[in-house]
Structure formats: structure tokens, C-alpha cells
Amino acid sequence: MKYRWLIVALLVLLPSAVCARWIKDQVVMPVEATGPVVFSHNNHLEAVGKNCPSCHNAIFNIVVKKNPVFTMADMAQGKSCGACHNGTRAFSVKDDCSLCHPTRDIVFKVPDAGDATFSHEVHTGLYGCGECHPGIFKPAQGKNTATMTEMEGGRSCGACHDGNTAFTVGENCETCHAM
Ligand code: HEC
Ligand code: HEC
Ligand code: HEC
Ligand code: HEC
Ligand code: HEC
Ligand code: HEC
Known part of the structure; x- marks a missing residue:
């Protein structure tokens, strides 16, 4: 049994x-x-x-x-x-999107001006993933490159950091760069 x-x-x-x-x-x-x-x-x-x-x-x-x-x-x-x-x-x-779609801080290496850090945590509190990906940034580190002049023309970070939606890329250098 x-x-x-x-x-x-x-x-x-x-x-x-x-x-x-x-x-x-x-x-x-x-x-x-x-x-x-x-x-x-x-x-x-x-x-x-x-x-x-x-x-x-x-x-x-x-x-x-x-x-x-x-x-x-x-x-x-x-x-x-x-x-x-x-x-x-x-x-x-x-x-919480990031429980399934993990995100991390991204460091852009900028030898001339000091590395620039992008915080997903700050930005995903304000925007959905689709507001940046893949339109403004391909979701892959290092696959998007822009100069400050291009940003002032509205590309990359400059799509929002235009002095209107968010603080401008024309000033505030040290808010983004570790100078
Ligand atoms: C429980 C896990 C989970 C959570 C939470 C989650 N996702 Fe997803 N998401 C997925 C999976 C899995 C796929 C791919 C599905 C497939 O390929 O069939 C996907 C696909 C997507 C896509 C591509 C398809 C589409 O709908 O356009 C986007 C964009 C997306 N997720 C954004 C988000 C956002 C923004 C949030 C938060 C509001 C979120 N996801 C929360 C699991 C999740
Ligand atoms: C049969 C039910 C079920 C389905 C289907 C399911 N989940 Fe879950 N999942 C759970 C439960 C229950 C938990 C634990 C409870 C909680 O965290 O709320 C969990 C936890 C998780 C966690 C946290 C733990 C970990 O693995 O990190 C993630 C991430 C997750 N699920 C992603 C997904 C994604 C992505 C899909 C679709 C591809 C999915 N789940 C489909 C039931 C399910
Ligand atoms: C909570 C939901 C859940 C449970 C429970 C679960 N699976 Fe899955 N399984 C998935 C998902 C989601 C996928 C991926 C589907 C896709 O990519 O479209 C998957 C994929 C698979 C694949 C294909 C993997 C590949 O890479 O081709 C196998 C094999 C599999 N599961 C076996 C099992 C077996 C065996 C068990 C029980 C021991 C099990 N799964 C239990 C959700 C589950
Ligand atoms: C405000 C814009 C913005 C939002 C919103 C945003 N991202 Fe990103 N994401 C970026 C930038 C910028 C990069 C870096 C691109 C580079 O290195 O060229 C990036 C890179 C990534 C990468 C590749 C880098 C890595 O860690 O592997 C993934 C994956 C990613 N994002 C997922 C997400 C998901 C998922 C969401 C939503 C929960 C999201 N992103 C929301 C701007 C954003
Ligand atoms: C909103 C954030 C942000 C602000 C504000 C900002 N930058 Fe940048 N900057 C970046 C990012 C991100 C990169 C890297 C872009 C890449 O690699 O695609 C970069 C790249 C650069 C570069 C290398 C590319 C080039 O244009 O030669 C220099 C130099 C630079 N920044 C200087 C500055 C100066 C000076 C200021 C202030 C007037 C400034 N930045 C303000 C984010 C910012
Ligand atoms: C989709 C719009 C959008 C894009 C694209 C975007 N930002 Fe932002 N960012 C914002 C908004 C809105 C705020 C909060 C308002 C403010 O501070 O002016 C913010 C805030 C910040 C802050 C301040 C964070 C804090 O701790 O308070 C930094 C630094 C920053 N962004 C860097 C970047 C960098 C670097 C990029 C490009 C890689 C970028 N952002 C792209 C909209 C954006």
C-alpha cells in the first residue's frame, strides 16, 4: 500500500x-x-x-x-x-515598466567636457518608453551620437532640453556633464 x-x-x-x-x-x-x-x-x-x-x-x-x-x-x-x-x-x-523592461543609468563618454549621465529613473517618472524609443534614441547604448550643435537644433537630448520643455542644452553644462 x-x-x-x-x-x-x-x-x-x-x-x-x-x-x-x-x-x-x-x-x-x-x-x-x-x-x-x-x-x-x-x-x-x-x-x-x-x-x-x-x-x-x-x-x-x-x-x-x-x-x-x-x-x-x-x-x-x-x-x-x-x-x-x-x-x-x-x-x-x-x-512599474522597469520590473519587466530593465533600465539603467547611461554614461556618455565625453572627454572634452566631462562625461554626461542620463538617468532613466528621472525620465521614466515623466515619460513612457515610447516617447524616446525608438524615435529619439534607439534603445541601445552607444548607437546614438549627436554633437551639442545638433542638440541645439533639436536632436537627441535637445528634443526636450530646449529651454521650453526642459532646461536648455545651450547652458546648464554642469547639470549634465561632470565638469
Ligand atoms: C509583466 C511584464 C511587463 C510589464 C510590467 C511591462 N511590459 Fe512592456 N512588454 C512586455 C513583454 C513580454 C513585451 C513583448 C511582448 C511580445 O513580444 O509578445 C512587451 C512589449 C512592450 C512594447 C512593444 C509593444 C507595444 O506595446 O508597442 C512596449 C513599447 C512596452 N512593452 C512598453 C511598456 C511600458 C511603457 C510599460 C509600463 C507602463 C510596460 N511595457 C510594462 C512585458 C512587460
Ligand atoms: C500564470 C501567471 C503568470 C504569467 C502568465 C506571467 N507571470 Fe510574471 N509573475 C507571476 C507571479 C504570481 C509573480 C510573483 C508575484 C508578483 O511579483 O507580483 C510574477 C513575478 C514576475 C516578475 C518578478 C520576478 C522576476 O522574475 O524578476 C517579473 C519580472 C515577471 N513576473 C515578468 C513576467 C513576464 C515578462 C511575463 C510574460 C512573458 C509574465 N511575468 C507572465 C505570474 C505570472
Ligand atoms: C508563468 C508562465 C510559464 C510557466 C509556468 C512555464 N513557462 Fe515555459 N515559457 C513561458 C514564456 C513566457 C515563454 C517564452 C514565450 C515566447 O518567447 O513567446 C516560455 C518558453 C518555454 C520554452 C521555449 C524556450 C525557447 O527558448 O525556445 C520551453 C521549452 C518551455 N517554456 C518549457 C516550460 C516547462 C517544461 C515548464 C514547466 C516546468 C514551463 N515552461 C513553465 C512561460 C511559462
Ligand atoms: C527621456 C528619454 C528616454 C525614456 C523616456 C526612456 N529611455 Fe531608454 N534610453 C534613453 C537614452 C538617452 C539611452 C542611451 C542611448 C545611447 O547610449 O545612445 C537609452 C537606452 C536604453 C536602453 C539600452 C541601454 C541599456 O541599458 O542596455 C534600453 C534597454 C532602454 N533605454 C530601455 C528603456 C525602457 C524600457 C524605457 C521605459 C521604461 C525607456 N528606456 C525610457 C532615453 C530614454
Ligand atoms: C541635457 C544635457 C546636456 C547639457 C545641458 C549639455 N550637454 Fe554636452 N552633451 C550631452 C550628451 C549626452 C553628450 C554626448 C552625446 C553623444 O555622444 O551622442 C554631450 C556631448 C558634448 C560634447 C562633445 C560633442 C561636441 O558637441 O563636441 C561637448 C564638447 C559638450 N557636450 C559640451 C557641452 C557644453 C559646453 C554645454 C553647456 C553649454 C553642454 N555640453 C550642455 C548632454 C548635455
Ligand atoms: C522626452 C524629453 C526629454 C529627453 C529626450 C531628455 N530629457 Fe532630460 N529631462 C526632461 C524633463 C522634462 C526633465 C525635468 C524638467 C527639468 O529639469 O527641466 C529632465 C531632466 C533632466 C535632468 C535633471 C535630472 C534631475 O536629477 O533633476 C538631467 C541631468 C537630464 N534631464 C539629462 C538628459 C540627457 C543627458 C538627455 C539626453 C541623453 C536627456 N535628458 C533627454 C526631458 C527630457
């Missing part, structure tokens, strides 16, 4: 446990507008239980190329990550 339950338990637990060891923890989902989103299997198997069918294949097909590309608007309506990230089961897709 003891063994029967052991066998039943093994049949239930083994497939998930074995699969959980074999699968890749991190799945990288390319997103042109923001840079890649990294989804962690391990963290989710902790959060929702070692239960593959809670996502596969009803929410995400295990054959990645069968998944359509979802927008944040789709997710806000309960598709893709939004099936759980709705503010009830897990933090909402409408809240």
Missing part, C-alpha cells in the same frame, strides 16, 4: 520536477521599442507552482515561434503576461 502512494506521488511530481530541471531559466523576448524582456522560468515556477500547464500552451505556446507578438494594450486586456500581471494575481502591466 505504502508503495502505491509513492508511485502515484512520483508519477505526479516527476514530470514537472524533471522538466523544471531541463528547461532554460531565462527566455529572452526581443522588443524593438524597449530592448529585450527577460522572462525567468525559475522565478515563475516558484511563484505559480511547478506547473507547466498554468502557462503552456493556453497562454504561451512552448514552440516560441507560434506565439504572436503582443502589445502592451493586448496585455492590459489580459493576453500574454497580462493574464496574471493584472494587479490582482501579480503586479500590473500598467505599473
